[in-house]
Amino acid sequence: MTYNHSFVSTNSVTMHYVTAGDPNAIPLVLLHGYPQTWYCWKEVIPRLVEAGYFCIAPDLRGLGDTTKPASGYDKKTIATDVHELLERLGVESFFLAGHDWGGAVAFSLAAHFPASVRRLAVIDVAIPGDGQANIGQGGRRWHHTFLQTPDLPEALITGNEEVWIRWFYENYGAHPGVIDENAVHEYIRTYAKPGALRAGFGYYRAVAQDIADNEKLEPLTVPTLAVGGGVGFGRGAEVEQSLRRMAKDVEGLVLDNCGHWVPEEKPAELTAALIGFFGAH
Numbered sequence: 001m002t003y004n005h006s007f008v009s010t011n012s013v014t015m016h017y018v019t020a021g022d023p024n025a026i027p028l029v030l031l032h033g034y035p036q037t038w039y040c041w042k043e044v045i046p047r048l049v050e051a052g053y054f055c056i057a058p059d060l061r062g063l064g065d066t067t068k069p070a071s072g073y074d075k076k077t078i079a080t081d082v083h084e085l086l087e088r089l090g091v092e093s094f095f096l097a098g099h100d101w102g103g104a105v106a107f108s109l110a111a112h113f114p115a116s117v118r119r120l121a122v123i124d125v126a127i128p129g130d131g132q133a134n135i136g137q138g139g140r141r142w143h144h145t146f147l148q149t150p151d152l153p154e155a156l157i158t159g160n161e162e163v164w165i166r167w168f169y170e171n172y173g174a175h176p177g178v179i180d181e182n183a184v185h186e187y188i189r190t191y192a193k194p195g196a197l198r199a200g201f202g203y204y205r206a207v208a209q210d211i212a213d214n215e216k217l218e219p220l221t222v223p224t225l226a227v228g229g230g231v232g233f234g235r236g237a238e239v240e241q242s243l244r245r246m247a248k249d250v251e252g253l254v255l256d257n258c259g260h261w262v263p264e265e266k267p268a269e270l271t272a273a274l275i276g277f278f279g280a281h
Contacts, residue, residue, distance in 0.1 A: 001046045007065075010084040012072060016065035017058035017085060021049035027091045028053040028278065031082065033100020033125070034200050035165045037064030039186050040099065043267035044274075051275050053095070058085055060105060062199025064190045073202030074209040075101070075128070079109035083116065095278045097121035099263055101203045103239075104128060104210065107246070110222045111214070119278050121225040123262050123270070124235050126242040128207050129214030135207070141233070143168075147204040154197055161192045172233040173259040183264065220247035225277040227270065229258040251277065 004019045018038050028048060030041045038057035045055045059066040061078045072078070082105065086094065096117050098106030103125035110117040126135045136144030147153050157164045165187060170176040190196060224247045226240035240252030253273055258266045 001049065003045075008085055008088050010088060011077070011081045012069055013061050013081055014067045015058050015061075015081060015085050017056060019054070019056050020045050021054040022052075023054055025052050025054040026278075027086075027094035028055050028274075029082065029086065029091075029094050029096045029106075030055060030057040031060060031096070031098035031102030031106050032057070032063070033098075033102045034063070034203055035168060035191055036100070036187055037190055039064075039183055040261070040263050042183070044263050044271050047267065047271040048274070051271075053278075056086070056089070056091070056094075058082060059190075060102065062202060063196070068193070068195035068199040070198075071202075073199070074206040074213065075104045075108040076112060076210075076213045078105045079112060082109055083113050086116070092116065093118055095119050095121075095274075097123065097274060098125075099123040100125050100260070107220070107243075108210075108213070110224075111217050111220055114220070114222055117222050119223045119225070120220075121227060121274055121277060122239060122243060123227045124229050124239060124260050126235065126238055127214060127246050128210035129212070129217075130242045130245040132242065144204055144207075147201045148207070150205075153201055157197055161197065162188050165191055169261070173261045173265055174229070174231050174234075174257050175259075178259065178261055178265045180264075214246070217246070221249065222247070223249045223277075224251070225273065226250055226252045227262060227273060228252075228254045229260055229262050229265065230254045230256045232259040234259045234262070 032040045062068045103122040110120045169179040226243045228236045228239040243250045255266050
């Protein structure tokens with residue numbers, strides 16, 4: 001598989017993004033979460049390209065090889081980053097899938113630019129502002145609250161980035177080792193960059209703003225697929241339940257023997273679900 005790496009400056013960031021496939025094929029935008037980068041889609045993209053899609057996978061604001069401004073980590077701003085990138089590429093209408101915080105960004109993108117998003121898939125994340133008390137599952141996802149604490153996480157984790165992110169890879173999947181070592185090393189490379197920790201934590205520190213932004217929205221009308229991992233720290237049916245409070249047309253899917261890292265744990269099953277849902281509408 002040939003991946004084309006490019007950069008474009010837009011909306012106060014210089015975004016790194018990867019494309020694969022025929023640019024004249026159906027555009028499908030893939031948004032990653034934390035602590036990952038575009039690379040989490042590496043097992044999914046070849047399958048999608050083979051099925052006839054043109055894949056566009058950016059590194060979101062502050063993450064991967066995209067620049068790391070001090071602010072702008074609310075999901076509406078990050079969605080605007082992605083939309084401006086696609087405008088620069090001349091992509092006016094596209095399918096959209098997002099995992100983890102990428103799913104929350106994808107939801108915001110579909111909500112604020114509904115004419116651009118043909119269909120939406122949200123993978124293993126709840127949407128801030130859906131009426132739940134706490135998307136951190138009442139403390140079960142303990143890092144949500146910890147990372148909202150000013151300064152302390154940076155002080156404790158700087159210099160120990162590998163220990164920090166490996167813990168999540170080894171504990172949030174169906175079993176340790178679901179993320180291969182090549183991927184782990186790639187993620188460590190980017191999360192050890194100056195400013196990367198602060199930027200990643202910014203996604204959590206912006207949750208109050210995300211809730212306020214999303215509570216103002218009318219129910220989403222874009223057809224939506226909600227996918228959850230069925231075991232461990234996979235969110236299971238919670239993804240569908242969250243989206244049904246925020247959107248009118250929702251299909252749900254829970255993947256067995258799959259934790260949180262859905263694109264890497266179940267790439268074949270996820271790809272089949274995306275192709276079945278997106279089709280060639």
